[in-house]
Amino acid sequence: xSQFDTIIDDVAGRFGLDGAKASTLxxxxxxxxxxxxGGIGGFIDKFKTAGLSHEANKWLGKADAAPLTSSQxxxxxxxxxxxxxxxxxxxxGGVAAAAxxxxxxxxxxxxxxxxxxxxxxPSAVSDFIRTSPSMPAxxxxxxxxxxxxxxxxxxxxxxxxxxxxxxxxLAGLGWYLFSHRAPDQVATAPAPQPAAxxxxxxxxxxxxxxxxxxxxxxxDNGVVTVAGTVRDQATRQSILDTLKxxxxxxxxxxxIAVNANAAPTPWLANLPAALAQMKTPGIQASxxxxxxxxxxxxxxxxxxxxxSLKSLFGPLGMSLAATDPLMGLISDANNKVTTxLAGLGxxxxxxxxLNILNNSIINFPTASAEIPEAGRALLQRAAGPFKQLPxxxxxxISGYTDNTGDPAKNLELSQHRADAVKNxxxxxxxxxxxxxxxxxGSADPIASNDTEEGRFKNRRISYQxxxxxxxxxxxxK
Numbered sequence: 286x287s288q289f290d291t292i293i294d295d296v297a298g299r300f301g302l303d304g305a306k307a308s309t310l311x312x313x314x315x316x317x318x319x320x321x322x323g324g325i326g327g328f329i330d331k332f333k334t335a336g337l338s339h340e341a342n343k344w345l346g347k348a349d350a351a352p353l354t355s356s357q358x359x360x361x362x363x364x365x366x367x368x369x370x371x372x373x374x375x376x377x378g379g380v381a382a383a384a385x386x387x388x389x390x391x392x393x394x395x396x397x398x399x400x401x402x403x404x405x406x407p408s409a410v411s412d413f414i415r416t417s418p419s420m421p422a423x424x425x426x427x428x429x430x431x432x433x434x435x436x437x438x439x440x441x442x443x444x445x446x447x448x449x450x451x452x453x454x455l456a457g458l459g460w461y462l463f464s465h466r467a468p469d470q471v472a473t474a475p476a477p478q479p480a481a482x483x484x485x486x487x488x489x490x491x492x493x494x495x496x497x498x499x500x501x502x503x504x505d506n507g508v509v510t511v512a513g514t515v516r517d518q519a520t521r522q523s524i525l526d527t528l529k530x531x532x533x534x535x536x537x538x539x540x541i542a543v544n545a546n547a548a549p550t551p552w553l554a555n556l557p558a559a560l561a562q563m564k565t566p567g568i569q570a571s572x573x574x575x576x577x578x579x580x581x582x583x584x585x586x587x588x589x590x591x592x593s594l595k596s597l598f599g600p601l602g603m604s605l606a607a608t609d610p611l612m613g614l615i616s617d618a619n620n621k622v623t624t625x626l627a628g629l630g631x632x633x634x635x636x637x638x639l640n641i642l643n644n645s646i647i648n649f650p651t652a653s654a655e656i657p658e659a660g661r662a663l664l665q666r667a668a669g670p671f672k673q674l675p676x677x678x679x680x681x682i683s684g685y686t687d688n689t690g691d692p693a694k695n696l697e698l699s700q701h702r703a704d705a706v707k708n709x710x711x712x713x714x715x716x717x718x719x720x721x722x723x724x725x726g727s728a729d730p731i732a733s734n735d736t737e738e739g740r741f742k743n744r745r746i747s748y749q750x751x752x753x754x755x756x757x758x759x760x761x762k
Contacts, residue, residue, distance in 0.1 A: 289308075289311055289395075289413055292311060292388070292391055292392070292395070293307045293308050293311055294307075296310065296311070296384055296387060296388055299384075299387065299657065300380055300383065300384045300387070301380075302376065302380075302384070306374050306375060306376060309373065309374045309375075310370070310374045310376075310381070310384055310385070310388070311388060311392070311413075312413065312414055313370045313373055313374065314370070314385060314388055314389065314392060315392065315410055315413065315414055316414060317362070317366065317370070318392070318393075318396075319406045319410060319414075324406070325393070325396055325397070325402055326402045328393075329341050329344070329393060329402070331361045331362065332357075332361040334361075335357075335360045335361040336360070337353070337357055337360070337361060340353065340357070340390075341393075343390075344389075344390045344393040344394050344397070345393070345394070345397045345400040345401075345402070346394060346397050346398060346399055346400035346401070347390070347394040348391060348394045348395065349394075350390035350391070350393075350394055351390065351658060351661065351662045351665065352386050352387040352389075352390060352658045352659050352662055353385075353386035353387075353389060353390065353662070354386055354616075354619060354620055354623050354659070354662065354663070355379065355382035355383050355386055355616040355617075355619075355620050356382075356620040356623060356624065357386065358382050358385050358386045358389065359382055362385070364378075365546075367381055367382050367385065368381075368497050370385070372497070372574070377571060377573060377578065378497065378499070378573065379616045379617055380616070382616060383615070383616040383659065386659070387658060387659060396410065497514075497547070497548050497573050497574035498513075498514065498515050498516065498520075498547050498548050498549065498550040498572075498573070498574060499512075499513040499514050499515075499571065499572065499573045499574075500512075500513035500515075500524060500541065500550075500552075500556075500571070500572040500573075501513055501569075501570070501571040501572075502528075502563070502569070502570050502571075503568075503569045503581070503738060504532075504563060504564065504565065504566055504567065504568045504569075505566070505567075505732065505738065505739070506566045506567075506733065507532070507533075507536055507566065508536055508538060509528065509532045509536050509537055509538065510538045510539045511525075511528060511537060511538070511539040511540070511541065512539050512540070512541065512617065513541045513542070513572075514541065514542045514543075514544050514547050515541060515542075515543060515544075515547055515550055516543070516544065516545060516546070516547035516548065516549065516550075517543060517545070518543055520550055520553065521541045521542075521543050523553065524541060524550075524553070524556065525537070525541065527556055527557050527560060528560065530557070531557065531560040531561060531563075531564075532560075532564070548574060550572075551574075551575055551601060551603065552572045552575075552577065552598060552601075552603065555597045555598060555601075556572075558597055559572075559577075559593075559594055559597055559598075562589075562590045562593045562594065563590070565582060565586050565590070566733075566736060567581040567582065567735075567736030567738050567739065568580075568581050568582055568586075568590070569581040569738060575601075575602065575603045575604065576603065576604050576605075576606065577594060577598060577603060577604070577605045577606070578605075578606050579591065579594075579605070579606070581736060581738050591605055615646045615648050618644060618645065618646050619645055619646060619659065619660075619663055621644065622641055622642070622644055622645040622663065623663065623666060625641045625644075626641060626666050626667060626669075626670060627666075629641075629670055631673070633670065633673075635674055635675075635678060635680075635750060636750075638667075638670045638671070638674070639680070639748045639749060639750070642667060642748045643747055643748055645663055645667075645746075646660075646745075647660035647663075647664075647702075647706065647746050648660065649702055649744070652698065654698065654701035654702045654704070654705045655705070656705050656706065656709055661709055664706065664709045664710055664713060665709075665713045667710070668710055668713035668714055668715050671710060671715045671719065672714060672715060672716075674719065678719055678750070679718075679719060679720070679721060679750070679751040679753045680719060680720055680721075680748055680749070680750060680751060681720075681721050681722075681723055681748070681749055681750070681751040681752075682703045682706050682707050682710075682720060682721070682722045682723070682746060682747075682748060683703060683722075683723050683724075683725060683746065683747045683748075683749070684698075684699035684700060684701075684702040684703030684706075684722070684723070684724040684725065684745075684746055685699055685724075685725050685726070685727070685728070685729065685730075685743060685744065685745050685746075685747070686698055686699050686726055686727050686743070686744055687727060687730075687734050687739075687740035687741075687743040687744050688727040688730070688734045688740075688743075689734075689740065692726055692727060695726040695727050696724055696725070696726035697724070698724070698726075699724030699725055699726050700722070700723070700724025701724070702724065702746065703722035703723055703724050703746065704722045704724075706722070706746050707720045707721075707722040721751055721753070727743065730743045731743060731745070
């Protein structure tokens, strides 16, 4: 068995991946780490350069360091690298970013025993990269796909090794430029644009795009929430016009970003016909590059829509799958919360903090009150603003479940979850007298319990000023 099996099982369970994809994700992360300039130390320096020195310094030799948010991973590794890894694994970019945020501190901790960064590639890592399940064998003596590799001694030696000779580095760079896009090298600098190449006929061809085109949507009983990234304003407007024509002018929430580095949208021409099939309440769909994913449907609806989409997009060589994009939605929501918390400043009001936190998502495991590490990291960040609230402020943390199962057990579970959030904030330094926790079970649903998406929304933690001091603090700081 590989020494990485426990990590693979852990990330597979947390992010809904099968074992092969979890193994491939870890393999790609290790390849990226070990082929970064400077090896593992250079990889860690990327995070320090991105302003994450405090976090990175806690990883060395530690197996339980707090995970990173998706935005922090993208800040250090670059969105193009995340997207490339996601495509290799076969998962959405948002899921890849969240999973990499969870994996990175654990892997660095495992590879830096006693807090010491070695100067080469450990034999266990090179062996794992070669023998990862469902992936072709990989020769570390050849060039690596993410950058210039460090040379190694034979795996049996178990020792760290010197950098590659210059000739091998140049050969690796040449191979890489012909077979992969270059990942971002410095997170704070704009990614260099590759020059156009010339085909055999002398015709110039455009460089490959750095970011896949994306469109995600959720149909909540006729209200459609959208997000995504496309390469130009004309494409954005075309998609929004199609959405409004299909679902109604007032039914569309959210927006689509424009990024000049985004790839073309191969699904754009057939989008009107595809959206016409997506009026089923609860449906969730994502169009990412040449892949379409569906979720939130019963078996009959899923099969009907999948068959329709296959007739539309199959001839274009696009792939379709029924997956669960909730992990990406959780990641996106919590990334925005993290950004908003960082931007609060010093003059915020109590209601400003609560409005931000009420957009956060703590994705408890089924029937459990254990806070996932990503949720714990978010609460650690929220603790700072909590400490700045006026003396005497009392915040109620309310826990809710969906209506599945026994009502009495749901009530008990919701109380345990509210208590867990309260305790996590206290452990991060918040005054216990400032917090109260209350569970309400399946009371006060904010969405229909008839759909997967609705039940997901109803399983929530909310924050409000407690009745104990609502009269004095409810309208201000």
